[in-house]
Structure formats: structure tokens, C-alpha cells
Amino acid sequence: MDFAPDCPRWRQVADVIRQRIADGTYAPGTRVPSVLNLSAEFGIATSTSQKVHRALRANGLIRTRAGMGSFVARELPVKPSEKPTEDPADG
Numbered sequence: 001m002d003f004a005p006d007c008p009r010w011r012q013v014a015d016v017i018r019q020r021i022a023d024g025t026y027a028p029g030t031r032v033p034s035v036l037n038l039s040a041e042f043g044i045a046t047s048t049s050q051k052v053h054r055a056l057r058a059n060g061l062i063r064t065r066a067g068m069g070s071f072v073a074r075e076l077p078v079k080p081s082e083k084p085t086e087d088p089a090d091g
Contacts, residue, residue: 001013001016001042001043009042009044009048010044010048010051010052010055011055013038013042013044013048013049013052014051014052014055014056016042017032017033017038017052017056017061018056018059018061021061021072021076026072027072028072028073028074028075028076029071029072029074030071031069031071032056032069032070032071032072034069034070035049035050036049038052038053053070056070057070060076061073061076
């Protein structure tokens with residue numbers, strides 16, 4: 001993926017995942033790529049992948065189940081194509 005220099009990488013990857021949710025590639029209830037898989041797929045650091053997951057969770061698009069992974073929310077609170085309104089907090 002070619003990253004735009006004027007936008008954080010986490011946001012660009014989150015936009016790709018959000019679009020995949022919107023177009024049905026990742027249907028409600030299906031697993032989304034893990035932090036490690038996102039890192040490998042997009043050539044980004046695991047800390048950047050963690051920010052992607054935090055942003056998607058903060059926007060209600062994914063849910064994480066301890067020991068099982070992250071899944072597309074069964075009921076999406078916002079249009080999946082909308083961008084996150086805030087930077088995910090570190091931690």
C-alpha cells in the first residue's frame with residue numbers, strides 16, 4: 001500500500017478496514033485481521049496496527065473477545081464508511 005504522507009498510517013489502514021466492512025468483505029460477526037496480520041499485510045509496525053484496532057473499537061465497528069480475536073460488530077452504530085472522529089488513545 002502506498003501511504004499518503006499527510007495522513008497518519010493508522011488512519012489510512014483503518015480506512016481500508018472500514019471500507020472492507022462497508023462493502024461486505026468483512027460481514028458482521030466475522031473475524032478481522034489480527035494486529036500481527038495487519039502488520040504483515042500493510043507493512044506497518046505492530047504499534048500502528050494496535051492503533052487501527054483501537055480506532056475501529058472506539059467507533060463501534062469491531063469488538064474484541066479475549067483469547068478469540070476481533071470481530072466486526074453485529075450491529076454497527078455508525079455508517080462503516082465514516083472516518084473516525086478522534087485519534088485513538090495510546091494504551
